[in-house]
Amino acid sequence: MGHTYSAWSAEQGRRREASVKRAYKWYSQWDVLLLGVSGAGKTTLTTQLRNAKEGGRSEAERAACRGEVYEHVVRAARLAVEVMQSNGAQCAEQYNRENVEIILAYNLDTANLLYLPAEFTTAVHQLWADAAFKGEVYEYGGDSVLMDSAAYFFEEVLRIGAPGYVPTDTDIIRVYRNTIGIVETRFSKDTWQWVHLFDVGTWVPECKKWIQDFEETAIIVFCVALSDYDRASVDGKHENRMLESIAMFENVVNLGTFANTPIILFFNKLDVFRAKLAKLPLQWHFPDYSGGSDVDAACKYIEGKFTGVIRVHRSKMLLTTHIITATDAQTTKLLSDKLKRTFNATALEMAGFM
Ligand SMILES: Nc1nc2c(ncn2[C@@H]2O[C@H](COP(=O)(O)OP(=O)(O)OP(=O)(O)O)[C@@H](O)[C@H]2O)c(=O)[nH]1
Numbered sequence: 001m002g003h004t005y006s007a008w009s010a011e012q013g014r015r016r017e018a019s020v021k022r023a024y025k026w027y028s029q030w031d032v033l034l035l036g037v038s039g040a041g042k043t044t045l046t047t048q049l050r051n052a053k054e055g056g057r058s059e060a061e062r063a064a065c066r067g068e069v070y071e072h073v074v075r076a077a078r079l080a081v082e083v084m085q086s087n088g089a090q091c092a093e094q095y096n097r098e099n100v101e102i103i104l105a106y107n108l109d110t111a112n113l114l115y116l117p118a119e120f121t122t123a124v125h126q127l128w129a130d131a132a133f134k135g136e137v138y139e140y141g142g143d144s145v146l147m148d149s150a151a152y153f154f155e156e157v158l159r160i161g162a163p164g165y166v167p168t169d170t171d172i173i174r175v176y177r178n179t180i181g182i183v184e185t186r187f188s189k190d191t192w193q194w195v196h197l198f199d200v201g202t203w204v205p206e207c208k209k210w211i212q213d214f215e216e217t218a219i220i221v222f223c224v225a226l227s228d229y230d231r232a233s234v235d236g237k238h239e240n241r242m243l244e245s246i247a248m249f250e251n252v253v254n255l256g257t258f259a260n261t262p263i264i265l266f267f268n269k270l271d272v273f274r275a276k277l278a279k280l281p282l283q284w285h286f287p288d289y290s291g292g293s294d295v296d297a298a299c300k301y302i303e304g305k306f307t308g309v310i311r312v313h314r315s316k317m318l319l320t321t322h323i324i325t326a327t328d329a330q331t332t333k334l335l336s337d338k339l340k341r342t343f344n345a346t347a348l349e350m351a352g353f354m
Pocket residue numbers: 036037038039040041042043044045145146148149173174175176177178179180200201202223268269270271272324325326327328
């Protein structure tokens with residue numbers, strides 16, 4: 001009996017110490033940890049929130065991103081053409097066959113980043129109207145994060161190529177740059193001053209080392225790209241990136257460290273998922289799925305795959321799930337409201353009201 005009592009007491013002491021540490025940290029800093037596999041949308045959510053709370057970049061800052069946008073457009077156009085060719089697809093119109101050659105022959109002139117040549121932008125614009133080309137982008141471009149923004153950039157290519165072009169905040173959000181390491185974002189206004197957002201880029205396999213620095217994390221936002229079901233995994237250990245994402249979630253959610261941390265699970269890239277589900281069946285990659293091309297059924301199935309790996313006790317309040325398109329502006333409001341509500345609920349809980 002005595003042994004049981006002292007073991008229980010030590011455990012209780014450990015918990016009390018953890019909750020005092022957490023409460024102390026709570027009054028000075030609210031850490032939000034953004035996790036997910038590469039390309040899931042963590043930086044997109046961070047940038048959207050930063051733009052909404054702090055205002056977007058200045059004109060000079062946006063102008064400095066022009067080269068990155070050009071590079072993205074040129075790489076995406078070349079990749080789409082190469083994919084089309086390797087699949088043996090042909091454009092219907094003769095002029096589009098010539099446009100293919102123009103795109104393949106064009107190399108970005110990094111010494112002159114003031115505009116894209118009209119010959120190149122017109123070639124992309126005309127090709128984008130060709131069903132064969134469009135089909136390739138949506139059907140076979142799936143294995144590249146670069147291609148998630150391809151439709152947006154091809155749609156906008158004439159504006160982007162024009163002399164005097166300055167990227168908009170939306171253009172910049174659409175460009176993909178792989179985040180290396182952990183990037184912290186702070187805010188300057190109102191209660192958001194206490195929020196420190198940590199965008200965890202390239203996954204560090206020995207997460208046990210750095211994760212200790214985040215023991216008092218207020219909220220975890222875990223991002224999943226719904227469209228990852230047919231994409232190659234980054235670590236090369238899983239059959240596809242969705243399985244890699246499930247494995248990462250399983251690892252994080254069952255870590256004792258975060259047993260009492262609210263988790264917001266975002267199923268992102270609904271727009272890409274919608275466009276590809278009918279053409280690339282989910283059951284090719286997940287044979288036990290039987291809902292066909294019904295987007296709701298497919299989302300429910302994927303959600304079940306994630307919630308099914310939770311082993312530690314986690315009440316409904318601590319895990320919420322949402323299906324989103326991070327590039328849509330209204331998603332920022334959802335994220336912002338969700339963070340605020342979770343902070344408030346946790347504050348009430350810590351004050352003993354819940
Ligand atoms: N179409 C579409 N594209 C999206 C969406 N969310 C993100 N993207 C694009 O997907 C690409 C990758 O998004 P990021 O936010 O950079 O992904 P990440 O999780 O930060 O990736 P890493 O830094 O590699 O870990 C970018 O080009 C985004 O613009 C979405 O909902 N729809």
